[in-house]
Amino acid sequence: MKTSNKPIRLDRYLASVTDYSRSDAKKLIKSGDVRVDGSSVRDPGQLIPAEAGVTLMGSLLRPLGPRYLMLNKPQDVVCAARDRRHSTVLDLLDEDNPEHLHAAGRLDIDTTGLVLLSDDGNWSHAITSPQRKCWKTYYVETADPIPEHTVTQFAQGVFLKDDKARTLPAQLTILDERIARLKICEGRYHQVKRMFGAEGNAVVRLHREAIGEIHLDAELLEGEYRALSAEEIASVYHTETK
Structure with a gap:
């Protein structure tokens, strides 16, 4: 994970982590409502480090860095x-x-x-x-039974309407007659629905369970x-x- 450790102007930081505009942030700082690591700071242009603890009217603001x-x-x-x-x-x-x-x-x-x-x-x-091969896992329910050959077809890739290339190899596990778990590593428009549609079936319920190693x-x-x-x-x- 890459995060920036560069110092940032106090007014810019305040505007980035609250709903205040940059100009309103400057007014709050000048009024003495902002403290950095316990000390009152009235200069909107003061640079603060990424690890600084900033409070606004006594409330600790979220730290610098992405969410x-x-x-x-x-x-x-x-x-x-x-x-x-x-x-x-x-x-x-x-x-x-x-x-x-x-x-x-x-x-x-x-x-x-x-x-x-x-x-x-x-x-x-x-x-x-798609080059990063971050697998997305879906729970799928279909209108019609899922034939066993769909597992092989999805593993080989299927041609979707209006697309010039096959889908990348996908991993399909049939759990019940009309229920399956599907793992894909790309994200084309309506891809899961279109993949089953290419096999003459329709998706009636679709639920994403995981992205890579992150599970819901x-x-x-x-x-x-x-x-x-x-x-x-x-x-x-x-x-x-x-």
């Missing part, structure tokens, strides 16, 4: 910054400046389960890039989220093909 969250996404919620008709994953967060966060691998509106959110672009790229926390109810552990964050960079 990494896991969310249990419900149905009818979209993985977008804003949407005129539906709630978004950002609407479910009680975070300062949620607009700085993005989903590292989106889910369709009717798909439930694990969504990872961060403001670290390099980390997100390690998840979404069983204690998270739909719509709830938590911060990732240091081990979960670091696991993205050493995920191997399994």
Whole structure:
């Protein structure tokens, strides 16, 4: 995991971790409402180190550095910054400046389960890039029985409508007549649904259980989220093909 240890201007830091604008942050600092490591600081341009403890009106602000969250996404919620008709994953967060966060691998509106959110672009790229082989695991229910030959077909890759190349090899495990677990390492548009559609079947329920070694926390109810552990964050960079 790469994080920046460079000092940052106090007003910029305050604006980045709260909903205050840069100009309002400067006013708060000049008024004496901000303390750094216990000392009052009134200079908005003062550089503070990454490990500094900053309080605003007595409340400790979150530390410098990127955020990494896991969310249990419900149905009818979209993985977008804003949407005129539906709630978004950002609407479910009680975070300062949620607009700085993005989903590292989106889910369709009717798909439930694990969504990872961060403001670290390099980390997100390690998840979404097919070259990194970060496997995404889905629980799938289908309208019709799943033939055994689908396992071989998915392992070889399938041609999706309007796509020029086969899907990358996927791992399908049939759990019951109409229930399976599917692992893919890419994220094409509606990929899981289109893969089963290419085999003449339809997905009626889709739930993401894991991304790489990060599994959806069983204690998270739909719509709830938590911060990732240091081990979960670091696991993205050493995920191997399994």
